[in-house]
Amino acid sequence: MRYCVIMCGGVGSRFWPYSREACPKQFLDFFGSGRSLLQMTFDRILDIVPAERIILLTNRRYAPLIREQLPDIKEENILLEPARRNTAPCICWAAKHIAARDPEGSMVVLPSDHLVLKEKAFHEALLKGFEFVEGGDRLLTLGIRPSSPHTGYGYIQKSSPIDGTEGFYKVRSFTEKPDLELAKVFLSSGEFYWNAGIFLWSAKSILKAFRLYDPETAAVFDRGDGLYAGSEETDFIDRAFPSAPSNSIDYAVMEKARNVYVETVDIGWSDLGSWKALYEISPRDADGNVTQNCRLIQQDCHDTVFAISDREKIVVAKGLNNYVISDTGNALVIYPIEDEQKIKQIVNDVKDRFGEHYV
Amino acid sequence: MRYCVIMCGGVGSRFWPYSREACPKQFLDFFGSGRSLLQMTFDRILDIVPAERIILLTNRRYAPLIREQLPDIKEENILLEPARRNTAPCICWAAKHIAARDPEGSMVVLPSDHLVLKEKAFHEALLKGFEFVEGGDRLLTLGIRPSSPHTGYGYIQKSSPIDGTEGFYKVRSFTEKPDLELAKVFLSSGEFYWNAGIFLWSAKSILKAFRLYDPETAAVFDRGDGLYAGSEETDFIDRAFPSAPSNSIDYAVMEKARNVYVETVDIGWSDLGSWKALYEISPRDADGNVTQNCRLIQQDCHDTVFAISDREKIVVAKGLNNYVISDTGNALVIYPIEDEQKIKQIVNDVKDRFGEHYV
Numbered sequence: 001m002r003y004c005v006i007m008c009g010g011v012g013s014r015f016w017p018y019s020r021e022a023c024p025k026q027f028l029d030f031f032g033s034g035r036s037l038l039q040m041t042f043d044r045i046l047d048i049v050p051a052e053r054i055i056l057l058t059n060r061r062y063a064p065l066i067r068e069q070l071p072d073i074k075e076e077n078i079l080l081e082p083a084r085r086n087t088a089p090c091i092c093w094a095a096k097h098i099a100a101r102d103p104e105g106s107m108v109v110l111p112s113d114h115l116v117l118k119e120k121a122f123h124e125a126l127l128k129g130f131e132f133v134e135g136g137d138r139l140l141t142l143g144i145r146p147s148s149p150h151t152g153y154g155y156i157q158k159s160s161p162i163d164g165t166e167g168f169y170k171v172r173s174f175t176e177k178p179d180l181e182l183a184k185v186f187l188s189s190g191e192f193y194w195n196a197g198i199f200l201w202s203a204k205s206i207l208k209a210f211r212l213y214d215p216e217t218a219a220v221f222d223r224g225d226g227l228y229a230g231s232e233e234t235d236f237i238d239r240a241f242p243s244a245p246s247n248s249i250d251y252a253v254m255e256k257a258r259n260v261y262v263e264t265v266d267i268g269w270s271d272l273g274s275w276k277a278l279y280e281i282s283p284r285d286a287d288g289n290v291t292q293n294c295r296l297i298q299q300d301c302h303d304t305v306f307a308i309s310d311r312e313k314i315v316v317a318k319g320l321n322n323y324v325i326s327d328t329g330n331a332l333v334i335y336p337i338e339d340e341q342k343i344k345q346i347v348n349d350v351k352d353r354f355g356e357h358y359v
Numbered sequence: 360m361r362y363c364v365i366m367c368g369g370v371g372s373r374f375w376p377y378s379r380e381a382c383p384k385q386f387l388d389f390f391g392s393g394r395s396l397l398q399m400t401f402d403r404i405l406d407i408v409p410a411e412r413i414i415l416l417t418n419r420r421y422a423p424l425i426r427e428q429l430p431d432i433k434e435e436n437i438l439l440e441p442a443r444r445n446t447a448p449c450i451c452w453a454a455k456h457i458a459a460r461d462p463e464g465s466m467v468v469l470p471s472d473h474l475v476l477k478e479k480a481f482h483e484a485l486l487k488g489f490e491f492v493e494g495g496d497r498l499l500t501l502g503i504r505p506s507s508p509h510t511g512y513g514y515i516q517k518s519s520p521i522d523g524t525e526g527f528y529k530v531r532s533f534t535e536k537p538d539l540e541l542a543k544v545f546l547s548s549g550e551f552y553w554n555a556g557i558f559l560w561s562a563k564s565i566l567k568a569f570r571l572y573d574p575e576t577a578a579v580f581d582r583g584d585g586l587y588a589g590s591e592e593t594d595f596i597d598r599a600f601p602s603a604p605s606n607s608i609d610y611a612v613m614e615k616a617r618n619v620y621v622e623t624v625d626i627g628w629s630d631l632g633s634w635k636a637l638y639e640i641s642p643r644d645a646d647g648n649v650t651q652n653c654r655l656i657q658q659d660c661h662d663t664v665f666a667i668s669d670r671e672k673i674v675v676a677k678g679l680n681n682y683v684i685s686d687t688g689n690a691l692v693i694y695p696i697e698d699e700q701k702i703k704q705i706v707n708d709v710k711d712r713f714g715e716h717y718v
Contacts, residue, residue: 295713297705310689314717316705317693327691330669334676334684334693346656346675354654358673 001102002130003203004049005094008038008066008112009059009081013359014274014340016347017331018292018307021359025272026113027065031282032293032311037272038112039069044119045110048126055079055097057090076229082238088252089244091199092210092221093237099203100228106134107206109199109249115281117268125167125265129200132168132263139209140200141171141254143193143262144269149183152273154195154250156262157186171260174250193262196269199249206253214252220244275324275340279305294327305337331358360461361489362562363408364453367397367425367471368418368440372718373633373699375706376690377651377666380718384631385472386424390641391652391670396631397471398428403478404469407485414438414456416449435588441597447611448603450558451569451580452596458562459587465493466565468558468608474640476627484526484624488559491527491622498568499559500530500613502552502621503628508542511632513554513609515621516545530619533609552621555628558608565612573611579603634683634699638664653686664696690717 012024019025026038035043045054051072058066060080066073079097081090091109098105108126116122125142133140143156154176158169174195178186186192201209210218220243224236254260270281282290287302294308299318306315309328317325324340326333331350335343351359371383378384385397394402404413410431417425419439425432438456440449450468457464467485475481484501492499502515513535517528533554537545545551560568569577579602583595613619629640641649646661653667658677665674668687676684683699685692690709694702710718 297709308691312689314690314709314713315693316690316702316709318698319695320693325691325693327686330671331673331675332667332684332686332691334674334679336678339677343675350656350673350675354673 001053001105002049003098003102003105003107004045004054005091005098005107005109006038006041006045006054006056006112007058007087007090007109007197008056008062009084009090010113012113013344013347015278015307015326016343016359017328017333018309018326020328021356022061023065024062024113027062027069030272030278030292036069037115038066041110041112041114042070042073044116044122045108045126047123048130049108052077055094057081057094059084079237080234081241083242085241085244085246087249088210088214088217088247089220089241091206091249092214092217092244093241095203095206095210096221096224096228097233099207100230103204104202106130106200106202109197111197111271113272114196115268115270115272117270117281118266121265122267125263125267126200128165128167129263132165132261133200133202133205137205137208137259138201139205139254139257139260140168141260141262142196142198142200142267143264144196145264145266146187146192146194149180149187150194151177151180151183153177153271155183155186155192156195157191158193158262158264162261167264169262169264171254171262174255176250193264194269195250196271199254200263205259209253209257209259213256214247217244217247217252275305275307275326275337278307279303279337303337360412360464361408362457362461362464362466363404363413364450364457364466364468365397365400365404365413365415365471366417366446366449366468366556367415367421368443368449369470369472371472372703372706374637374666374685375702375718376687376692377668377685379687380715381420382424383421383472386421386428389631389637389651395428396474397425400469400471400473401429401432403475403481404467404485406482407489408467411436414453416440416453418443438596439593440600442601444600444603444605446608447569447573447576447606448579448600450565450608451573451576451603452600454562454565454569455580455583455587456592458566459589462563463561465489465559465561468556470556470630472631473555474627474629474631476629476640477625480624481626484622484626485559487524487526488622491524491620492559492561492564496564496567496618497560498564498613498616498619499527500619500621501555501557501559501626502623503555504623504625505546505551505553508539508546509553510536510539510542512536512630514542514545514551515554516550517552517621517623521620526623528621528623530613530621533614535609552623553628554609555630558613559622564618568612568616568618572615573606576603576606576611634664634666634685634696637666638662638696662696 012019157172159172162168227236290305292307293311295314297316301320304320304323307326371378516531518531521527586595649664651666652670654673656675660679663679663682666685
């Protein structure tokens with residue numbers, strides 16, 4: 001049977017204060033559509049995997065938000081990490097859980113806070129991907145054709161195509177966050193794709209890969225065999241999970257395994273990983289401004305993002321170019337978009353100087 | 360006996376949204392000192408006029424704010440206008456009220472929302488002013504030596520000095536809001552002073568002047584003779600006041616009367632009539648920024664005013680020069696200070712388009 005694992009434990013500090021630790025990006029109605037990014041992710045996968053086989057992986061503090069936003073998800077499908085250990089331990093646990101429910105099960109891993117605009121292409125890509133990984137011991141990742149030499153993404157280099165399939169390639173190499181020169185080379189070569197963080201495999205294959213390439217993590221979770229998807233799973237995880245090393249699935253497995261493949265797709269993807277990314281995919285007014293939620297009265301503003309949590313708030317602005325205005329509760333940010341990577345450091349400073357309740 | 364009339368019915372739309380119709384400028388703790396501008400005005404006059412002879416003139420909707428901010432003021436000293444009719448009808452009523460309590464009474468009229476930094480000079484000016492108006496049938500206004508060719512003020516041209524006094528002059532002319540060229544001529548001539556809206560006279564003299572120069576208003580309030588400062592005053596005013604023509608004391612009396620004098624004073628005065636005025640008298644950080652209330656983390660901001668109603672709010676800003684950032688409840692303004700006169704029109708637009716609860 002096919003399962004879906006939605007990863008929704010991120011804290012989203014890049015969109016502070018619009019996004020908060022108490023309510024990160026994936027739980028926000030980013031586009032004023034009435035659905036949060038998580039809900040949109042859930043809605044999008046429902047045609048491929050039914051609700052009873054969609055598993056939510058998140059930090060304990062977000063359990064109430066998940067229950068509120070996805071009331072159709074049964075309690076046993078919400079897996080709560082007792083500690084933050086990056087993606088590898090989460091995925092290993094999810095694979096163990098799924099294997100306990102169906103030893104032959106396959107799974108797709110989805111980020112909860114990305115945007116996919118081409119839903120039909122996404123569905124087709126996942127269906128083809130499931131067939132591909134169900135046909136052998138293969139680890140598959142989705143690759144997005146790069147549109148710019150972005151230095152914040154991981155890049156996948158494709159190798160030879162796979163006979164009898166279209167759009168599937170053996171992976172030659174992974175490169176995490178290249179510098180700009182290298183990213184430009186990648187872009188012009190035509191061999192490199194962005195790593196969207198969407199993975200498909202059978203539970204059996206990924207568990208085998210963990211045992212081969214990240215035996216320490218595999219050992220932590222092997223000790224729970226017989227308990228997964230049962231009444232003692234939570235107790236076991238609460239004890240064992242914190243002892244797993246913090247690592248990403250890319251470093252732990254994907255960059256080392258020999259049976260890694262990429263499916264190159266065109267699904268209208270954005271990781272919404274920055275104000276710039278949000279700006280690029282959002283509808284804009286005639287002056288290039290993006291308005292999230294608020295009522296804007298602007299003069300002579302251009303290419304500026306207004307992200308205001310209070311839908312009733314009126315913003316009056318003049319003469320701002322390439323800014324982000326982010327206003328939520330006890331914090332207001334007025335910052336040039338091009339410097340947005342500095343906001344993360346400021347959030348840390350604010351936390352240190354003024355306290356947790358600001359972040 | 361000496362009385363003081365504090366005018367506190369203004370709506371303060373120039374500082375929107377920091378100042379709101381529901382809580383205008385005079386009721387705000389503008390400087391984070393713990394006292395509102397009204398309270399500062401009250402504190403400042405107490406050495407000259409005791410609380411039982413300080414009269415508050417305001418719009419009905421502000422009565423609760425006055426009771427809250429000035430608990431020492433007795434109910435009979437709060438005069439509530441049933442309608443907005445500018446300053447002339449208010450002052451005529453106040454003079455009638457004072458004359459009923461003491462036919463020989465004199466009075467000083469004070470705006471509630473101005474700043475006076477030199478308290479000692481202010482006290483001396485008022486004591487000399489009271490003596491001056493108690494010595495004859497004289498209408499006195501305080502004149503401030505202009506420091507710039509401001510086009511938003513009224514100017515008083517002094518004439519011959521008064522024998523036996525220092526700093527008192529007969530008034531030659533009043534000019535309301537001159538254009539810039541004229542204001543420059545005024546400034547260089549040395550004969551012109553800003554009209555601070557602070558007036559002194561005996562109740563008898565100002566009532567006589569109303570009968571001579573604004574007989575329509577005088578007639579409205581003459582009909583209440585015998586009722587002022589008594590149990591029927593409020594009923595009478597509620598009926599009669601709305602029929603008084605809307606007019607300023609300057610137009611109604613000061614520009615017409617022959618017995619008008621100016622006392623030139625140096626009292627560290629600011630009308631706080633604009634963000635620019637606020638900026639000029641406020642303490643600034645090393646980059647010239649003024650912070651009202653909020654916690655500011657700024658980079659590369661200069662000569663910018665941050666006026667945030669929520670003292671706990673953190674503002675993160677970069678690269679703003681000569682801006683005002685004003686954030687209160689359901690409205691946020693990010694606007695160049697030099698264009699601030701346009702904010703008033705925007706407030707009207709906001710009111711029309713989105714409703715009263717925004718202003």
